[in-house]
Amino acid sequence: MANEFDPKRFTVIDHPLVQHKLSFLRDKDTSTKQFRELVNELAILEGYEATRDLPLEDVEVETPLEKAVCRRLSGKKVAVIPILRAGMGMVDGILELVPSARVGHVGMYRDPVTHEPHQYYCKLPSDVESRTCLVVDPMLATGGSLTAAIQFLREAGVRDIRALTIVSSPEGVRAVLDFDPEVRLYTCALDRQLNERAYILPGLGDAGDRIYGTK
Numbered sequence: 001m002a003n004e005f006d007p008k009r010f011t012v013i014d015h016p017l018v019q020h021k022l023s024f025l026r027d028k029d030t031s032t033k034q035f036r037e038l039v040n041e042l043a044i045l046e047g048y049e050a051t052r053d054l055p056l057e058d059v060e061v062e063t064p065l066e067k068a069v070c071r072r073l074s075g076k077k078v079a080v081i082p083i084l085r086a087g088m089g090m091v092d093g094i095l096e097l098v099p100s101a102r103v104g105h106v107g108m109y110r111d112p113v114t115h116e117p118h119q120y121y122c123k124l125p126s127d128v129e130s131r132t133c134l135v136v137d138p139m140l141a142t143g144g145s146l147t148a149a150i151q152f153l154r155e156a157g158v159r160d161i162r163a164l165t166i167v168s169s170p171e172g173v174r175a176v177l178d179f180d181p182e183v184r185l186y187t188c189a190l191d192r193q194l195n196e197r198a199y200i201l202p203g204l205g206d207a208g209d210r211i212y213g214t215k
């Protein structure tokens with residue numbers, strides 16, 4: 001669907017591989033195993049995009065033939081912050097890209113009646129404020145959990161926050177971008193709307209249940 005949001009802060013990753021994998025992710029007949037693998041692969045592709053501006057520095061390397069000046073990440077530290085539980089499905093993919101990243105966890109559940117987020121767990125790396133934080137959660141529905149997670153990170157002093165979701169609703173994107181004027185948001189799909197139970201349409205159902213095979 002058309003993207004009405006600021007392209008400097010909101011990126012829909014329209015890469016063919018992403019869209020191809022997403023089509024299987026949405027399919028109700030995709031197995032738990034394949035769903036989990038797809039979430040992991042999409043996290044890698046999305047993480048690649050979300051880290052494209054990490055700073056580099058020159059380093060001298062000796063190739064088997066001669067000295068060469070190469071580029072390496074300039075000590076910029078990364079943390080992955082999954083929102084429990086579905087966000088856990090995206091952690092390994094990000095760690096494959098950035099193995100030195102630390103992992104913090106934010107536990108949130110949605111009240112089934114009000115759909116309001118409630119925090120039940122929060123454990124962040126001790127130096128989280130100096131890290132680029134990639135907050136991961138496959139589904140951005142109302143935006144309640146993600147805005148709450150962003151608030152914890154801001155309160156902890158984090159400056160660089162990037163949120164990575166797989167499917168987003170327009171309502172959720174608006175809520176997150178309005179809540180925090182600095183956060184950058186990446187997603188693989190901007191869907192049509194939320195239904196009365198705050199599920200994304202067309203969406204893919206409950207991401208946590210599909211990753212873990214619960215229902």
Ligand code: URA
Pocket residue numbers: 086139140141198199200201203204205206207208
């Ligand atoms: N969380 C999900 O897992 N799916 C939705 O559609 C909305 C929130």
